[in-house]
Structures are given as C-alpha cells and as structure tokens.
Amino acid sequence: MGLTGSTDPELVMQRRQQLADQLGFELDRAVMTVQEHGAQVVTFHRRRPEGGQCVFSTDALATDVPGQAIVTYHADCFPLLFLDGSRGVVAGAHAGWRGSLAGVATQTVQALHLAYGTAPDQLEVLIGPGICARCYLVGGEVAQQFAARYGREDRYLQREGADVRLDLEGVVRLQLEDEGVAPSRIRSAGWCTREEERWFSHRGGRPGRFLSVVVAP
Template identity: 30%
Template sequence: MEPFKKQDYQGPNLFVLESWNEEGTGLTAGFSGRGGGVGTGPYDSLNLALHVGDRPEDVIANRKLTAEALGFSLEDWTCGEQVHSNEIAVIGLEERGSGSLDRESAIQDTDGLLTNTPGVLLASYYADCVPLYFWDPVKHVAGLAHAGWKGTVSGIASRMIEKMTTEFGSRTENVRTAIGPSIGQCCYEVDDKVMSKVNDLGLLAPGNNMDSSLFYIDKGNGKYMLNLKEINRHIMIKAGILTDHIECTSWCTSCRNDLFFSYRKDGGTTGRMASWIGMRKR
C-alpha cells in the first residue's frame, strides 16, 4: 500500500506519510508536489527551493503556504544548503528558521537534519533524488536525509541512524524509516562511474544471496538502470532497522511528471519539491 497519500483539498499539493502523522506527538511528515503554488514557467507552481533561478518572492510565498498548511509558520521552516554530502546537523531552537528566507542563513554543506525540538519544521529539496525520513517514537527524534546517488553511496542513511543513537540514545529496533517519492529504477540510467561506487557498498558480496536485479539492471554498453530506493532500504536494514519499520513509496518523480518536478524529465530547468518532518508544539 502506498504510504504517501495525496491530500484532496485546495492549496499546495501535499503527499502525507499518513501512518506517521500522529495526534499524540503532533508529528507530521510528507512530500510536496508541483502544484497549488504561485510560481510560473518551468517552476509552475509550487517550487520550494531558492537555488534554481525562480523568483525568490514566489519561493518564499510557497514555503509560507506549505508551512501554514502543516500547522507551522514560515519562521519554523529550517533547511540546509545541500551539496550531496553525508553531513548531518542537529537542529535546536537556536537553529530554528535557518534558511527559511535565504540560502546564506541555511545550515551550510549539509544534507541531513535531525531534531528533538517541537516547533521546528525540517525541510529538504528534491527533483529526482531520494528523500529519507527517520522517526524514533520513543525518544521523539525526527530526521530527514537527502540521498542522491552520492549521498546514497556515502551512507547518509546509516550515518543518520548512528547520529540518532549517539546524540539522543535511540535504539535501532525503535526507529522507523521511510523512503519518499523519487526517480525509480524504471527511469534512472547511470554509467560505470556510478556503478563502481554502488558496488563498493558490498550489497552483493558473496554470501549475501542477493539478486542484483533488486538494485540494478545491466543494459549493456556501460549503462545500468539503478534502484536507489532499494539500495537505501538495504542500507537501513544493514544499519539495524527492522524490515517492517521501513515504508517505501511507489511514486516515481519522472513517470509522474504531472505531479512532481523531475530534473531528468524536465531537462534540468525545473523546480524542487520538499520533504518535511516536524513535531507541532502541543
């Protein structure tokens, strides 16, 4: 069953991770679509990123619309300046609102965000890369990670889980994770350079009894169709996450270009969706 459900209402297009939206903790998590905002042209209409050439005033208006639809304010919106790294920042009240109005105030050189502070809305940006979600319902710790192929092979998923345990005392058997809308194996072609880094992860090491088609399909001539979602799922399992605590989307951002921005499908000039997670103040 698809865990990310499109909300049926007037306003920004939002795909909510329904099983994580809890009344008791005020937790909300999900992913934005490309419609229901104020942008025009290739950014039509809910572009949420400032780095793509869109009008800053439109981006900020879209962030405000989205935050308010989730029960937060623009001042709660907190994000990093993503560089396809595996760096993770812990966010508290002092960092709340970083990057909400401009790139300069964002948490620099960071692709993972982690908080246990209610009233902080974490956000990161996508147009095919994989959004990863983390939630410890025991310690009330929430996180996001941006995983393109570089972040994936550098282990941002496992680093996030390690950070949750060392910073907040999370136990892996309690942590729940989710993999959000992103480009699927059906549409994501890569070359030998990328595949050499994927192979370094050791997912197909002797004795693992893994079928390589879970992770990629060899098209020949040095081209492969890569399944970043499944690779991240197995990295999470290897890091100690229980298989029934991992939810994975079926949405492909390239196939459903009517619903999502896609860097590959749109030819490079396009907007960005946002993943979000946060605990509302009670």
C-alpha cells in the same frame, strides 16, 4: 566552561547559566559548536530569506525539539524521513546517488543513536518520492562504485546489455537494514518523480524543487 574532561559537569552548567544571566542571553537558545579542528562555517539569520534557518553543506538534520520542522528539497533525489516516536526524535535526509554512495541513510541512523540513544529497530523510516530504477540509467563507473562499496548488487543494480539502472531506493533499504532498521518499518511512497508529471524532476526536464518536511512531535 568545557564539559569535555570536566570532573563536575553540573558545576560547568551552573557557570554557563550564571554567565548567561549576567550577560543577558538565553542559554537554551544559544548556538554552540562541537569542534573538530575543521574550517566549516554555519550561519544563522534574523532575516530569513529562505523562510527558516538554513544549515549549509549538510544533507541530513535531526531534532528532538517539539514542533521543530526539518525541511529538505528534492527533484529526483529521495527524501528520507525518520521517526523515533519513543524519544520524540525526527530526522530528514536528502539522498541522491552521491549521498547514497556516501551512506547518508547509514550516517543518519548512526547519528540518531549517538545523539539521542535511538535504537535502530525502533526507528520508522519513510522513503518519499524519487527517481525509480526504470528511469535511472547510470554510467558503469557509478554502478561499480556502489558494487565495490556495498556488494549485493542484485538488490540495486539492473543490467541490460551495456545499460545499468540504479535503484536508489534499493540502496537506501539495504543501508537501513544493515544498520538494524526493521524492514517492516521502512515504508516507501513508491512514487517516481520522473514518470509522474506532478513532481519536479531533474531528469524529466521539470525544473524546480519540491519540499519534504518532518516535524518533531
């Protein structure tokens, strides 16, 4: 039943379909694993207390299922919305400082390439509202981690005496450009969640989350 290493993938798919027909389930709605000898568990629910299906412990999701929406939640952390219009692929990501340091934007571009064949220079990316550099004082040890990992700190760190401000959008742009996304295709809302009352903001003391959504065409 496994495709990996199979000499006849078509026959494997026929067997799977045959089994599905015999047991009476829809193969194209089945949930499957691509295993990695780990211990993470993802659950799906008939009753959906969150309104949709939740995938735990992940900060980015992608789909090419027409009409499928990807939803992420934010309050200062940036929503990143990706579109490969030629393949009908979208992705949504959540980028705070930890995710940005870990390279969530980088990983998303690479995952889209691996999973759907998306060429980075064909991607359009929208950076949604988040906390701006003016409002985002960080500790020296946080700034140092970015500088050590990504260099070019003039693009995302602003130093004033002992204060260091982190421009998360700047980090994200750097990562996207490094992956080959065209700068002209990276757009930003330019809205600061801390400064503008209409947004929820962790640092601004407006608890709650707003929702970001991208829908596959």
